[in-house]
Amino acid sequence: MVYLIVFLPLLGSILSGFWGRKLGDRFSMYLTSSLLISSMLFGWIEFINLSNNQVDKIYPLLTWIEVGDFNVVWSLRYDMLTAVMVIVITTVSAMVHIYSIGYMSHDDSKPRFMSYLSLFTFAMLMLVTADNLVQLFFGWEGVGLASYLLIGFWYHRPSAHAAAMKAFIVNRVGDFGFILGIIATYSIFGTVYFDEIFHDVGSLSKISIKIFGLNFNSIELISILLFIGAMGKSAQLGLHTWLPDAMEGPTPVSALIHAATMVTAGVFLVCRISPILEYAPFALDLITIVGALTAIFAATIGLTQFDIKRVIAYSTCSQLGYMFFAAGVSAYPASMFHLTTHAFFKALLFLGAGSVIHAMSNEQDMRKMGGIWKKIPITYTLMWIGSLALAGIPFFSGYYSKDLILEAAWAASSNSGYFAFWLGVIAAFLTAFYSWRLIFLTFHGNPKASNEVMSNVHESPIVMLFPLFILGIGAVISGWIFYENFVGHHWHDFWGHSIYISDNNKALKLAHYVPNWVKLLPVLLAIIGILTAYIFYIVLPKLPSIIAKSLNPIYKLFYNKWYFDELYDYLFVKSFVKAGHIFWKSGDENTIDRFGPDGISRLAKYISSKSVILQSGYIYHYAFAMLIGLVVLLTLILMGKGI
């Protein structure tokens, strides 16, 4: 059954990709969707089987690479961590497939789109079922490829293929760290298999590697390199610039890849290597700090954006930050818990936004929306549910997971833990604020769109609403359904050996015993955030622009995304191109060629013009040259004999 879960999406992708035109649009859409639904059902069955009967399984497929001691076998690993990821991936993916039948109904190349979606799902499943780092990297790059293809799906638009390229390359920077991490792991452990690495990690934790004359603890080094990979994929501070641009892709793509699944691959990786990270306290601190900074940084940008999808994208970035600092304080189950709930409500928000965009004749700018809540009440309600879950309002799913993360950060009682806690709390306030800013701008107030657009506003068809309902249910109930198993006192029974927390790191255990104010503060701030948004955008709609003007420098900093794009453009893009030109023109042409072959031929010309007497005829010329050659060769041979 595990084989079916993973390979049905691949089958769908191949069929619809190669024979999509022959199969017809409609058929290939139904085909890929139904294959994914089957995959989802099998995924849930396996998940339930596994939770009743904790036996990790490994299904080998084929030997991939074998050189000396280096050996990689394609295989599918099924433990609890995998099973949880599989249900998240297949469920969201199946919903997105169904949704796309409606959303993409006006597009010209539907089979291609469905093929890419299924390809993505396959790669993502290969990633989470990987039994070794190299296969994980296969899935890792595979999802990157699918993301590249889907962001650039509308390749007629220059902004779309620019964004696609940016996403691939920024991810490559992360992958640079990842692949070095794999290699370093192999050089220390002599294997790339998780079980063998985890088995030896305790005994090898003191080995150091010398690079640039400095000594690095090998486990810390491996952890940091792999975390760089995770930063790229999960859009953490510094390597986040691709994610907002990735919104150029069709909205279902944003929901599936850039909210629910692919971007969480980094979080998954960090949880997967928890047995290694537990021996790398410095790397954990780094993860905590980067995660916390990302959480607040992305939230500040989210406050100022006007593109509905970009606001949600920054919100994703910020929530990923929460997941990382949860992992950084060794509360991996909390991190996975937030990953799961977030997948539901964020996919819901994106698909809801897609429904709005669909209704507004492809308008994405919130300044041109407003006053449509009565016309699309179902979408409106579902967006509320998603936002309530995101803001962490009690009894919605985000409340359970996000609060737990903040509690765990506080309970870690370390400097980095407190740092993450306070930034996380402030980010919680900002999250609530920008979520309701989005709702008020989009649905309330006076209509700002043209009459033509307004008269066209309509509720989405049932094929698009159905997935929203399912995800909406997930956004409401996934919190309390999974709470006890994922992060309750007996989390260890549930996760089995797939997550390891050393006994010294008690953050998760103590998170259940924090003072009440720690528990209440985030909720309180979230409610204040909603109220503030209400005042800003309903009661006093002039207030935001006044504040924006009076705090102009800060506003500009946030609005321009802290100038990261400009900085990178200056530092890397321009300088690379410049260096390329210098190497080409002054290096290759003006140095190597000038003094090399061209120089020699000039010299030859010069000599031959001087020795024009010798050139009485070609025969002489060649005879002479041959004679000299012969003399030189013979001399050398004789010298050789003589030596």
Next chain:
Amino acid sequence: MISHLPILSFITFLPLLGAFIILLTCSDDEQGGKNSKMVALWTSSITFVLSIILLLNFNSNVNGFQFVEKSEWIPISNISYHMGVDGISLPFVVLSTFLIPICIISSLNNIKKQIPLYMSLFLILEVLMVGTFCAMDLLVFYIFFEAVLIPMFLIIGIWGGPRRVYSAFKFFLYTLLGSVLMLIAIFYIYSKTGTTEITKITKFSFSHDVQFWLWLAFFASFSVKLPMWPVHTWLPDAHVEAPTAGSVILAGVLLKMGGYGFLRFSIPIFPDASIYFAPFIFVISIVAIIYTSLVALVQEDMKKMIAYSSVAHMGFVTIGAFSFTKEGLSGAVFQMVSHGLISGALFLCVGIVYDRLHTREISAYGGVSDVMPRFALFFMFMMLASVGLPGTSGFVGELLVLIGIWKANPVVAIFTATGLILGAIYMLWLYRRVMFGKAIKEEILSLNKMNFREISIFVPIAILVLFLGVYAVPLLEITKLSISNIYEITEFHKNQSTISQIAQVKIF
């Protein structure tokens, strides 16, 4: 039974027969052109089938050369015609016989003048390439190795672009300089050992000082062929002017002769010198990777860009080879085979649009995906293989090289890995400018879709790249024993020699 037949000689000289038939019977008119195409196609296909038989009968558990043939050539001098294949040469023999039919099919329509000569030159090229990889005698090797230049020189010079004469001479000048030094070294070796048999020479141990100079002489030749920075500048020019099929062979096989030379001669025969020079190789290879990747980024000519990318990819080969680890050495061979397929396919991609639009300027294109969807798929696949996406053969080679070099020197590995980022930048940039966007230009809109002939040359390459990418074991299995021989030689010398202690000093 099959091992009693001189199958290697069949494979080597069957194309020569074909070339003779073409030159003797086909006149330079329409009918002659047609006939010569048929003869060339048939001969090269049969040769390919023979090489597959060779591959199937090759026993990867036998150490040393197989299918050995030997006959006296110049009796008094101990120089003999001596052929055989081992795990390192076999992949290249098959690669050559695989690419030649593809080249011939790709040139069926776009070569207009002197077709019989063109076809026979490709067959002669095949003879010389296979001969180079099968030769077990140093002098025989040298003759094949250098003679390859002649048909290639003619192909560029006759069917090339406008600056073909300049490029052809540049190509000749560079490679000639290297080969003269190598010839001198060969004479010296002969005078010392009294033999030119590779297996015997490998067992001979030269003194360190001698190794030093001989290594440099061989290096002069191989580094130009490969090419390594800074003697790479002939390659972009040669590629730009060469006809498509010429570029395919140049990138696919000819460059690999340099890497093959390092693995077959430099490292096993001069192990101490190789160990001594390894840091030097690392430095210039890293420069090659970073420098040429950046140069590739700013190219406006598609072929030039891919040519520069070849230099960068060959940097991985030398780094892997001189890491002296099993992973690195296997990675070097794997990377060469894989790059042979991928860069060959990339040049074919350029050829396909060039045949239609007659320009290689990137800016002349844009939105080709719209009109040529199948081509978009093939080009995309090859581009991804070139950037080393896992699941394609490009990844396996690069991964193995990186693993090998990390063992030898992590700093070198870090610098080498930057090639993964830079490689993605220029390839994606190329693809974006050529394929994406809306097709608005008149010329682009009128492009024809790929025809059956064009698809039929891509499918086998794509399948091979994918196959080796997800199941690398067969190729690694073939090379296993030969690689471990080289590995053991270098290990032995690392521990033995005093000179190596100098080399052990980390360069950073």
